[in-house]
Amino acid sequence: MSIKFTPEHEWINAADAAAAVVGITVHAQDALGDVVFVDLPEVGKTYAKGDVAGVVESVKAAADIYMPVTGEVVEVNEALRDDPSLANTDPLEAGWFFKVKLSNAAELDGLLDSTAYDDFLKGL
Amino acid sequence: MSDASTASAPLLTTPLNALHLELGARMVPFAGYAMPVQYPAGLMAEHRHCREAAALFDVSHMGQVRLVGADAAAALETLVPVDVVSLPVGKQRYGLFTNEQGGLLDDLMITRPAPEASTRFGDLFLVVNAGCKDADIAHLQANIGARCRVEPLPERALLALQGPQAAAVLARFAPGVAQLTFMTGGVFTLNGAECFITRSGYTGEDGYEISVHETQAEALARALLAEAEVKPAGLGARDTLRLEAGLCLYGHDINTATTPVEAALTWAIQKVRRPGGERAGGYPGAEVLGAQLTEGAARKRVGLMGVERAPVREGTRLVSAEGVELGIVTSGTLGPSVGKPIAMAYLPVALAAVGTEVFAEVRGKRLPMHVAAMPFQPTRYYRG
Numbered sequence: 001m002s003i004k005f006t007p008e009h010e011w012i013n014a015a016d017a018a019a020a021v022v023g024i025t026v027h028a029q030d031a032l033g034d035v036v037f038v039d040l041p042e043v044g045k046t047y048a049k050g051d052v053a054g055v056v057e058s059v060k061a062a063a064d065i066y067m068p069v070t071g072e073v074v075e076v077n078e079a080l081r082d083d084p085s086l087a088n089t090d091p092l093e094a095g096w097f098f099k100v101k102l103s104n105a106a107e108l109d110g111l112l113d114s115t116a117y118d119d120f121l122k123g124l
Numbered sequence: 125m126s127d128a129s130t131a132s133a134p135l136l137t138t139p140l141n142a143l144h145l146e147l148g149a150r151m152v153p154f155a156g157y158a159m160p161v162q163y164p165a166g167l168m169a170e171h172r173h174c175r176e177a178a179a180l181f182d183v184s185h186m187g188q189v190r191l192v193g194a195d196a197a198a199a200l201e202t203l204v205p206v207d208v209v210s211l212p213v214g215k216q217r218y219g220l221f222t223n224e225q226g227g228l229l230d231d232l233m234i235t236r237p238a239p240e241a242s243t244r245f246g247d248l249f250l251v252v253n254a255g256c257k258d259a260d261i262a263h264l265q266a267n268i269g270a271r272c273r274v275e276p277l278p279e280r281a282l283l284a285l286q287g288p289q290a291a292a293v294l295a296r297f298a299p300g301v302a303q304l305t306f307m308t309g310g311v312f313t314l315n316g317a318e319c320f321i322t323r324s325g326y327t328g329e330d331g332y333e334i335s336v337h338e339t340q341a342e343a344l345a346r347a348l349l350a351e352a353e354v355k356p357a358g359l360g361a362r363d364t365l366r367l368e369a370g371l372c373l374y375g376h377d378i379n380t381a382t383t384p385v386e387a388a389l390t391w392a393i394q395k396v397r398r399p400g401g402e403r404a405g406g407y408p409g410a411e412v413l414g415a416q417l418t419e420g421a422a423r424k425r426v427g428l429m430g431v432e433r434a435p436v437r438e439g440t441r442l443v444s445a446e447g448v449e450l451g452i453v454t455s456g457t458l459g460p461s462v463g464k465p466i467a468m469a470y471l472p473v474a475l476a477a478v479g480t481e482v483f484a485e486v487r488g489k490r491l492p493m494h495v496a497a498m499p500f501q502p503t504r505y506y507r508g
Contacts, residue, residue: 033360034168036458037433039487055487057435059167059457060360 004068004108005117011092012068012100014108019074019099024056024065026091027121032058035087040076041098047073049107054097056087069107071100138184139281139338140345147356154359155254157185162358170361171460174327175501178287179357180348187257188280188335189264190246193272200234200248203267205384205407207394208248211236216307216322218392219250220384221260226409226416227380228387229263230256231372233333235322241311245320246275249309251282251333253374281341286331286365288504289353294321294332296351301332306505315347316340327362328369328503367466368459370427370498376438377425377454377468383409385416386470388425393417423451424476427498428484430465432491433458436484442469443483443490450475450482459500466500467493 003013009028014020029035039055047053047067054065076098080086086095102108112120135158138144144151149160160182162170173179191200197208204219211217213236221229232252237245252260257276264274285294295302298312301321309322317340325331336344348354363373372378378387396402399414430436440453456467467484475482478497483490 033162034166037435039434057458059364059435059460060161062435062437 002108004111004113005120006066006068006111007120008066010066010068012108012111014069014102014105017102017105020069020071020102021096021099022068023096024087024091025117028063029088029091029095032056032063033060034058035084038080038084038087038097040081041073043073043076045073046071046103047100056084065097067100068111069100070103072103073098074101075099136185138182139341140182140184143342143345144182149356149358152359155185157254159185160356160358162360163356165355167358167360167364168460170355170357171364173355174287174329174357174361174365175461176288177353177355178285178289178293178331178351179327179361180345180354181284181286181357181359181362182281182345183284183333183362184281184338184341185254186282187250187252187254187260188277188282189250189252189261190275190277191248191250191264191268191272192242192246192275194247196247196268196272197236199268199271201397201403202406203263203408204232204234205393205397205410205413206234207396207403208234209403210396213238214308214310216309216324220389220392221263222384222407222409222413223380224408225380226383226385226412228374228378228382228384229380230260231374231378232260233322233324235309235320237320238310241320244318245311245335247272249320249335255375277335279338280335281338283334283336283341283345283348284325284327284331285334285348285354286325286327286329287353288330290329290331291506293348293351293353297347304332305508306330315344317344319344323506326369326371327365328371328499328501329365330504330506364457364460367455367457367468368461368499368501369503370468370500372425372468373455382425382470383413383416383421385413385421386423386425390417420473422473423470424473425454425468426471426476427496427500428453428456428467428469428482428493429462429496429500430467430484430491430493432465434465434486434491436465436467436486436491436493440467441485442471442493443485445481445483453484461501465491465493466496468498471495
């Protein structure tokens, strides 16, 4: 699986470049605490890498979700809207946030692989 | 995801620090102390456990002070717009330190211990907020230190056991605590430790606050946590519980720029201290507050409930349908028991009626909210 990570604690699985899946990491959901609300991006809209594409809120705090790569949002996780706690209980699977059609697959090379992300976490 | 980072300064610790770490607490800086914001169960689970069973909070960062001397009550009345003189033995009362403008320096709890306990717990026993305690103690010493002894009790820890099963649990240690009613207190022995216990707390649930010597605090906390109904809860849950109960948090919902009348805390000012009362005035800001008690204030603290799911947090602007700014949210979250966004804010009195619609500006959107009666969650204080 070609899962990559950002220093802002998003993950992206670009196995399908037409619908790469994006979510937040185990570390991110743990740092946030109980997630109670998500604001998801607009389907059909194109975002640049680094744009704020959504918000995730716990009881205590709100955090922006940044677009890990440039692309068009092709789908959002409606189940997460109904049950935001999926971001805590299953952040890497059922708790995904949105899918994006990559504009430039080369941008993935600039992201962290799982080993580099783990090393990054150790340095926090 | 964006990261929130906190500056690391040398922090004070409570006598339960080692226990918090052992329990896997996430520690955060709060009022100069390292305090548990949550345990591995998480804020929501801790909040629900307090509503359903019994939660144990460490609130040892708060200030405990005893006032000693026959004149202590009359002296304290020169600093609070509260009837302290006629406070009976064993009773507790909510109090407010006011400034010359009628603003709030702090809120506090005042209890009158029995005469036989006065050498240990004072003629009056006070609990003040952690962030204000140094200023409060200086304020007491400067203004009434000549009329009574003002003696801080930094060697005492404070535990709060809160929830519908708190009474059953604590009665196993000291059967007499079952006879206490809401806002009463006395001296009891728990786990071999002499404790000053009041039937109060700040969660909206039945429960107790337990003052215990720092050397006996950890053993007592462990003994309470060993009871099947009791689980630890952090400051995160304490905050959501108090907000659902409609209770103010000093420094957020009330501060030096808010008066008790604006803050809808006039119930804490007994008739005897109001204009026309037997001991009216005589406290800082009495003139301002006397006028506001008679004529009302221009704005009022209200509860707000959201229609949508997005939490509306402290600092959020509130506007009318036309976009006119009406006020700022002073506390807000998604109420774990209520299941809706809840908040407190100051609104013009004309807009303070229950049901009035206002809009919260969240990330460029206007989210409808309505003024709601508080508490948001029914309280369950034990009144006997």
